[in-house]
Amino acid sequence: MNKTAKNKLLFGHALIPFPLKIQNMKTLKVELKDRSYPIYIGEGNLSKLPELVKLFYPVKRFVLISDKNVFGHYGDVVTSSFQAAGLHVETVLVPPGEKSKSIDRYAYVLTQMLKTGVSRDWIVLALGGGVVGDLAGFVASSYMRGIPFIQIPTSLLAQVDSSVGGKTGINHPLAKNVIGAFYQPKIVWIDIAVLRTMESVEIVSGLAEVIKYGIIYSRDFFHFCEDNIKSLLSLKSQVCTEAISKCCDIKAKIVAQDEKETGIRAILNFGHTVGHAIEAVMNYQSIRHGEAVFWGMLAEAHMALKMGLLNEKEFDRIVALFHKIPLKTGINGVVFDDLMRAMRHDKKAKDNKLRFALPKSLGETVIEGVEDETLIFNAFNFARENGWKQH
Template identity: 45%
Template sequence: MPIVTVSLADRSYPIVIEPGSLSRVGAFMAEYARPHGVLVVSNPAIAEQYGELVLASLQAVGIPACMALVPPGDRAKSLRNAERLIDRAVAERLDRTSAVLALGGGVIGDLAGFVAAIYLRGVSFIQVPTSLLAQVDASVGGKTAVNHRAGKNLVGCFHQPRLVVIDPCVLETLPRREVGAGLAEMVKHGVILDASYFIRLESGMRRLRALDQDELTEAIAGSCALKASVVAADEREAGRRALLNYGHTFGHALETVTCYRRYKHGEAVALGMEMAAMLSQDLGLLSHEDALRQRELLRAAGLPVAVKRASHITVDGLLAAMEHDKKVVRGRLRFVLAKRIGAGFVADDIPVDAVRSVCRRFLESER
């Protein structure tokens, strides 16, 4: 059973990765957190599959719990839904010794974590991610947020979990697009952080897509370890952690102009990674060979690497969305680019004309 530790002094926490661990959530909480009450946040579909199992595991160790449901989809990340969850916490008389548990994907984790951060000035937070994307990315690192009409994740804060429990078995019920969305974040970790991990994904992608439990467990642990090392070095994204935004400046813009409806988050990140690779090549940083390796691995993961020409996405629309991105620093867009596989870096001095050129050529290209 791999256990990855996010090292943050007295706020360090374990990430437990084990097939079948969903039935032991209560036991892990008794060992690592021990709250006196728990608000489990989920959506109807996930709660129907796993809600009773998690509640029973909490009951078995004497931890009282209740469940609150929110609608599925990224638009559930709203201030209104956060307020509704707080209303439920108040009605259940949850106090500062209580915890909020996120049972679901990245949307649930972001929303539930935000509620845990602001309720009573902060209560314990537990992540039980049920999507691959959440398991390898969103559940690790303490970023919480809701969306604003001007852009994605504009209202939020950092609030680290006390515990993350990852059960790869739940991925067997995940739609194929959702699996691909998580694989995009894993590819991202390889591109920006670790060439050997990228090579491992190249050799193991077929088994990962087939949901081989041994391959998944080790690959998920590898991604979590890479992200944990970055978070430990730069918790609040003052420097190195910004590397994790590779593909996200372009990707978030694509999500914004399509109203979060056309692409899964990981699909948008995959497209954003392709645009970031184009920009890296234009600036003479990334070789054609490495850009092609990235593209082929994304394809092997079943991810899109181009948009349809009739998609009605415009260059001006993308640029306008980027201007509202939370990664804008002192009026300058911040991009994560790649020098080679395994070597990402942050740049905030990219000419707008270069970005415009990438957007135009990407929207016109067929790959």
């Protein structure tokens, strides 16, 4: 970027102040040189996206990828707002749920786009949770060698985590997220009002990633979660906006330092080495991603305790906060040997060692290679036996 373009960014053909401030919305930015992009967070702003898009891009045609559930709630609002702005929108829908992050569903979306005549001067709109965001982002990254996409995350998990940072992809039957690309969106557009139609189990699932930021990066934010857990669970506007902004801010800072996960970005994987394996063993069907991450964080925090990284007092604080979460899905059916097998397929495994992001203290994380299976076995048993609290 040259000097005149400082604090401005080229979007399509327009050089726009970066990030462009919008009234009544929080604005954050992910600084990645010419791939930088803004994150907007507001309430009741879902239909206002076309105004911003028109400023940024001379593009007239959009393909909206969503799941049938989310589209049922918000499809009309989004498509009619684009049409009212004189923009053309085609829609491709997939079934809700993790199973849509599959090779077959990916091929289906590409086929629909080809049949519709989508070309390189179209933009993909990803309207949905993390599943739609990951799938649509990967479609955008690979369709005709890449077309732009905009994230419109609608689940808590997607608003605090998956829509930011450019990890896109789908699952292979043998392992999660192993087919994909780092491909950044052009805009992340968050309306917290849409969270109100989510099922409470999905809110709980998203809260896993919220609390994760406190444990891995910010002791103050962990404290905020402890103080506001009830308001978070009941989606109180102000607390939600603050939490979502904080999470996006932390993620944006980490991604700006390490876009392709060669260093610090790996700390975001806390709870995910065990969590992803739980999802794989449970066939991606009977447990939600965030729920699996909760169990994974509990097990991995126990490993950190036993490795002498995390002290007992902080470990107890983590467990106490988890006990306030009304988790609905257990892991009693997961056999440890299956879990180990799934973990060995994990992309984080290196030199035959499993790699874990482990808390050293609240707000501080280290990456460790672990060979000791007994340590993992004990941690998994601890989570299974102590993670559950009746609500």
